[in-house]
Structure formats: C-alpha cells, structure tokens
C-alpha cells in the first residue's frame with residue numbers, strides 16, 4: 001500500500017492570497033506550497049482518494065494523473081469535497097463512500113453529477129480493493145466529521161481529518177498503536193481555535209495514541225515551515 005499526501009494545507013492553502021507573513025513570503029520566493037489536505041491511497045493498481053478538495057485537478061496532474069476508483073468524504077467542508085466536479089468529462093465518476101450525514105450534504109451539492117453513492121455508518125469497517133476502511137467520528141463543531149482507520153494486512157494508518165482535541169474515546173481506541181498517524185495541526189502551539197488542534201496538541205495526541213510515526217497535516221500559513229513531523233505536499237509512505 002502506498003499513501004501520498006496530495007496536500008497538507010488548510011481551507012485557504014499556503015501561500016494565502018494577499019498575505020505577506022514570513023511563511024507566505026517564503027512560499028512565494030521558493031514556489032513551496034501547501035495545497036488543500038487530501039490523501040491518495042494506492043494498492044495493487046487501484047487508486048482511492050480521501051477527500052476531493054478544490055486543488056484536486058492540480059494534485060492529480062502533479063502525481064501521475066492516476067485514474068481514481070473510489071473517493072471517501074470525511075465531512076462537508078468546502079476544502080474537503082468541492083473539487084469533486086473535476087472528474088467531469090475526465091474519467092468515469094468514481095464511487096463515493098461517506099457517512100450518511102456527509103453524503104446527504106455533499107451529494108445534494110453534486111446532484112448534477114451521476115455518481116454511485118455508498119453510505120457507510122461510523123465504526124463499520126468496509127473493504128475497497130483489498131483495503132479495509134473505517135469511518136471514526138471526531139469533534140469538529142458544528143460539522144459532523146469522521147476520521148479514518150485504513151488497514152491493509154497488518155499495517156494500520158490513522159487519519160484524524162479536521163478535529164479538535166475532544167476525540168471520542170472509541171475513536172481514540174481505534175487509532176491506538178497505528179503505524180502512521182496523519183493528524184490535524186492547524187495552528188502553531190500558542191494559538192487555539194475551537195474546531196481544530198494546534199501543533200502541540202497534535203504531537204501530544206500522537207504520543208498518547210502510541211503512533212509509531214506521525215505527520216501533521218491541514219496546516220495553516222501560520223505554521224512555520226521547519227517544525228519536526230510536518231507533512232509535505234507530495235510526501236509518500238510505502239508499506
């Protein structure tokens with residue numbers, strides 16, 4: 001199984017339009033970017049996308065133009081599903097898997113596209129092309145949001161999606177001991193917002209869950225470029 005971080009940015013990406021903070025200035029000088037957070041998971045020639053953000057077209061072009069067999073949506077925020085229309089007239093519309101509240105919301109917005117929707121309940125494992133997936137509710141008020149456990153053989157990968165630190169106990173148990181945790185870290189350690197974790201909280205969660213390795217994702221432009229364990233756009237993990 002291979003996992004590629006197609007993007008590691010927050011809802012607006014880095015550089016942020018109109019911003020001249022140190023991180024955005026560095027981004028403009030070097031061409032470095034954080035596109036909106038999304039994962040490409042590949043197994044035996046099949047490609048599965050976790051979230052379809054507004055940078056989807058560029059992310060696919062920059063990562064070998066894979067044909068996508070299936071999509072999973074974690075929640076109905078613009079930066080996680082609004083790129084889905086990029087499949088139109090490019091390939092057969094992929095099957096989309098999502099928890100019912102997420103499918104109801106996002107499916108309505110894409111009602112002009114003909115795609116096969118599959119509603120999957122939280123904590124109910126299901127298999128796509130040899131990979132087992134489980135939607136795990138997190139805490140990202142007010143949007144109903146699920147992280148994911150991704151399992152193939154004895155490898156287990158956790159993705160928190162967007163969440164604050166109040167993750168339900170059952171979800172924490174499911175994510176305990178993963179080989180790799182991809183964890184929301186929107187802000188530097190000194191800053192707090194109700195919907196997301198900051199860098200320190202993300203590192204603490206990875207330690208609490210005894211994750212063998214972890215990367216922070218969903219990073220805003222306020223997060224410096226050089227902290228340890230930050231995910232990079234295009235970073236690959238092979239298991």
Ligand SMILES: [Zn+2]
Pocket residue numbers: 010011077079080162218
């Ligand atoms: Zn987001």
Ligand SMILES: [Zn+2]
Pocket residue numbers: 015016019020021022023024025221222
């Ligand atoms: Zn900035």
Ligand SMILES: [Zn+2]
Pocket residue numbers: 075077140143162
């Ligand atoms: Zn969100």
